[in-house]
Amino acid sequence: MVIRSTTIPWATHPAVRLVLALVLGIVSWFYWGEALPELLPWLAAGTALYLGANWWATRAGAPSAHDAVGLLGLGVVVLAGTTVAQQATESRRPEHLYHQGPVEFYRAVVDDYTVVRPNTYATTLRVSAVRVAGQWRPALGGVRVSVPRYEAGAQEPHYGQVWLVRGAPAPAKAPLNPGEFDYRRYLSYHQIYHQQFVHPDQYRVVALRPPNWLRYYSMQAAKELEGVFRRYVTAKREFAIANALVLGLKDEVDRDTKQAYANTGTTHIMAVSGLQVGLLFGVLQLVLGRFFGNTRGFRVWSAGVGLLVIWAYAFLTGLSASVLRAAVMFTFVAAARAAGRQSNMYNTLAVAAFCLLLYDPYLLVDVGFQLSFLAVLSIVYLQPRIAHWVDAQEWAARRIRPWQPRWQQKLLGGTGWALDAVWQAVALSLAAQVATFPLGLFYFHQFPLSFLLSNLVAVPLSSLALYVGLGLQAVALLAEGAVQLTGLQALLWLPRGLGWVFEKLIWLFNEYIVWVGEAMPGALVTGIHLTPPQTWLLYLLIALLLAFAAWRRMVWLGAAAVVLLGFSGSRVQADRRIAADKRLVIYSIPRRSALGLHDGASALILTPDSLPLNHTEQTYRVLPGLTERGNRQVRYVAGWPPQLAVRHLGPGGPVLLSWHGLRVAYVSQRLWKGQQPVPVDVVVLRRNARVWPEQLLATFGPRALVVFDSSCRAWYVARLLPQLQGLGMRAHDVTTQGAVVQQVTTGLRHQRVALSN
Template identity: 25%
Template sequence: MKLLNTPLIITCLFLIIGIVLGLFFPVSEHTLVLIAVLSGVVLSLTFLYTKKQLITSYPFMVVAAVSFAGLGFSISGWHVLDHHQINSNLFEEESQLQLKIKKTLKPNPFTHNYIAEVISGHRNTPAFKILLTEFHGDSLLPHLRIGDQVFIQEKIELVNAPKIPYQFNYREFLEHQHVYGKIIFNRNEIVTIPSAEVSWTQYSVELKQKIRRNLYQSGFESKHIAFIESLVLGKKDLLSKDTYQDFSKAGVLHVLAVSGLHVGLILLILLFLFKPISKSKTGKIFSSICIVMILWGYAFLVGFTPSIIRAVTMFSFLSFARISKRDSSSLSLLFLSAVVLLIYNPCFIYQIGFQLSYAAVFSIVTLYPILHEKIYFKYVVSKKAWSIFCVTLTAQLGVFPLSLYYFHQVPGLFLLTNLLLLPFLLLILGACLLSIIWSSITPIPNLFKNVFEAIIELVLDFVHLVASQDQFILEKVYFSPNMLVLSLIALLMFVFFIYQKKWMYLWLFSGSLFLMEVVYLYETDTLRKQKRFYVFHEHKKSVIGFQQHGKLTLVTSDSLRIKNYEGLEIKQHLKALQIKNQKKNYYAIFGESLFMIDSMGIYQIPEIAPIHYLLLENSPKVNLEQVINVLQPQLIIADGSNYYSYIKRWRETALKKKIPFHHTGKKGTLVIDY
């Protein structure tokens, strides 16, 4: 199997590269037209010149690769332009907005959340999406439904950026889904016109609600319904946080994420059911069409989430290859499905699930046949166990670099957990589907319900047992973007060597691993030598930090959630995180001075003037102009412990005195490197 020796794979690969570049390097509309026209013209002329010798003509392949990269760049560039033309006036002043509910999000104990499209409100404003957050009010009022029209007089706010370094960036996450603002409201502030149109999305939501009611009527407990819905429908609103963390620590979180694994298992069930009619050529075509239609029907039931669209598209291509016994084309179809999805929405490339799915399938398609053939087992049970082990290992090899980069942990027992759980997952998934179908027709008999609940309980207990073995879980692993790129190159070079047996690829594989180790030593040594001073943003709290010798000391008089600082601890490769609850008013910071004025308002200490940084905390009642005259600060900082009215007045004073002013609530944590 020559992995990259086909025009299709090279074309798809460079088209994907172009799409990615177009997202990260936006250009003007005229430039996009020029790139698209030049790419098309050059590709056509080169094709005619080489007289269609696609495989043997290397110059054509080089030009084709560059041309398709240009076309991909144009595709994603147009996508970016279409979704970023937003009227900024809507973010500056209140307007009469007409919104349309497009999607309902998972609620929390305090709010209901929706994605809505701004369809009017300002002349010549293109449609764009915002986040709607409704505080829980009258429980008798129905929730907003998909398709409902909402009228509100409000100003659109930006979604909050993370205030502490390396926290999850929810604003960026929403922007990748073309959601660019937010409105927080109470129900009495809006006028709602219920939707009269037929919405397939809303029908899917109502169908899942009906399934839940049917399961409750059959007598299932909430935690068992939560497991069934997570496994089959991807609904996790009933799933407890502890259960979710157990699956994550055990290395089997993919079991609860409806994506490639579930679609693949359903595909196996369908192949088994359609096997009797797939022996003839006509029957094979008919079964292929039916299988693909059923897969897309399942995608509709789940709700056409990005993960399910990705998985069904990928397996729609791969199912035809498998049924037609053209296994050698699986890798080509894998690349082709990725191209189709990225042309539909280039922002899929940002999604972790997209990256993990394709990395896992790529690794399985390329490495599984080689590993599986190395050992032969005589008995069926041992053969199946070896197959599951090979699939699990090759999939984990593919996603391992990405998992380290995004999650920074290694579940040490993931192979054992998958080996013991996956053989029964097909039966469990089949039982879940049977329960859903059965409960929609008639209540499930107690015997089947009790047996199935016992199986679910056994699975949950097993996963909890594995997750509780903390000594086998490696957490807070430092893995930088440079190390991610080098590890992916190493994996690719390893695949090339396996198939093409060229020592050059082995040397490149070894060199990538060696260079990754060098990068790790260099980056961690640089971080260890780094000196930093922080003024963090915490609501109604004052927190400062000093980083030196790979340690971060947090100084505060309040209690803290250490979880808020885990991202900083990982990204800065900190060995220790210390908390001190005794604050002083004056600190010498690596040769510079910091003075803090708290609620006591004491600042007339002549011997400390002038100072570099002045920190205002806990809303001190002082005349800032007089403070500036006494202390002569170079920078004034106001953290999250102050009243907003005070901060507004201080900002005006600082502007008048021409002194830089940093409000952590607006600009986030102040970080000063030394």
């Protein structure tokens, strides 16, 4: 009887051990970094201790000593990960904006692409100096700025511009509503801790000094290539997708198109990343191998040509973070293949991740980084195994007989080849989904069941479109150059024809994606909320099932059953907690009044001003909290619905809402003299209601929480808030402090305000 080993072959994957240790150290910084001292001396001491212990173990020659030294080395790598993350955190440094006094002016350089929004330009400034109390001093820090597009003198910012800005940037705002996207944390992961709305008369461009001239020229090249598409791709939607597909410029892709791609699991098509870089590298290696595979030194020089092409492509697409990450990954893959080590792809990918994380440890919390490496790892491990389930070519070969006509034999052979190509694509898509779907549920709260159908056609068509688009760029530049030399306008018919083909290819795969979304409207599962522990449990379950499939030992299946039971228990417990939870939410939505009544899994979202919330307000302000809480039955209502216990206290007077024992008064206009006292829990002031603090105290009692909703102006809040506090009343401004949540549990009312501040 043959007994299969269940041990994991760590000895053949040293880089995997190192990158896991580094990741553990970086994660430790994210959770406990603020309490840690300066770690550089500790890292130096740990490194010295490891070197000394390794020297002693080598001389002693004891296997147990080597094991202990190996564990010590991994501990030093963990410490290195924490130290690198600490050193990469700019806000710790004394010259950071956080530690400056009141800033009068600051000098900064535009250090990012400019995002063109409907009403503003958005970009990032890197500060180099600030003026405080009339004196200039060195400083650093990132500021996310927005510039109004339609004010007099407004111009689009460009990378490398040096700005002199009047005024002080404000710390980035925390999320104001339950479950809302934490933009402040997202910015901090990019070393940006401040925001500012800058009017054209607040800044002046004083110089052009790009932080990185290579990136500056790369971005200029991307703009030139965008101009080629603008000249030869006439349809607006197809032009926007061409920019996104080939150049990674997604500013002009409309919201409906983005949503269609998200609903079908094909968003990756519109991002220049590992897909495009991998297609270029793979096709180039295939072509070179076809024609020059037998030449001397082919493995080395073909890898060099491949690296030259992918880095040239990275340069021409603006050296964006996603394409740089993909280029680095394929650089290590190509180097490993050239060295004859392509069999151990796990070590190669681990080395690439290790180097990237040493360069920027905050990449670990980048969604693109996580999805890219997990997808590649899953494809490397699972795709060959899934592809092995079906052998279409062998199936076709078994049906070929010597007496069959030649055309029939070729037809069967071609059918087998075509079916095999389709199955390989299916295996690739399935393998990528296995490792990425938990992250998709965690970050995006949805899963497109149509991903297989949409990717099976859209990916090959978009890949062909990518090659045609790159060919269009080359042909257009050559043809336009020839026209300038010869004056023969007829030469432009070639790029025009190629542009027509390119546009139709984009139209074809875009229409296919739209058709899949319309033909399978129920295929998008939405409203899924996973907590971080639940996401980890899903990954642990996947790992245990893969271990069982690899080693066929029941211990792995038993462990998977235990993990599945724990995951299911956590979901049941969350549902039980939601079923017993009742809460009232006063939302923070600019210039709007919005109220949420959450009763178990159902929710009623009201707008007392009788104007319904628009799509953007629902999607970004309200929906995240509903998904996080597990609300499955949601209704949006404009005005006060008749089924609620609502009482109007006189014409134009307050509106009194009673809900599960909570009493809420909405005051929109004024309180009349002689108004009878009505004790309530919450008083909501709307539209700068004409009231006096003494009136509020006398009418609603001293225990009421006075809430300024988002329809109140800043000057109104600034005038009334101190007066209310002077009378001993509690007051809250949802515009600056966040939404108000009133929870009702077992007859007791619990108040929670300023959720995220």
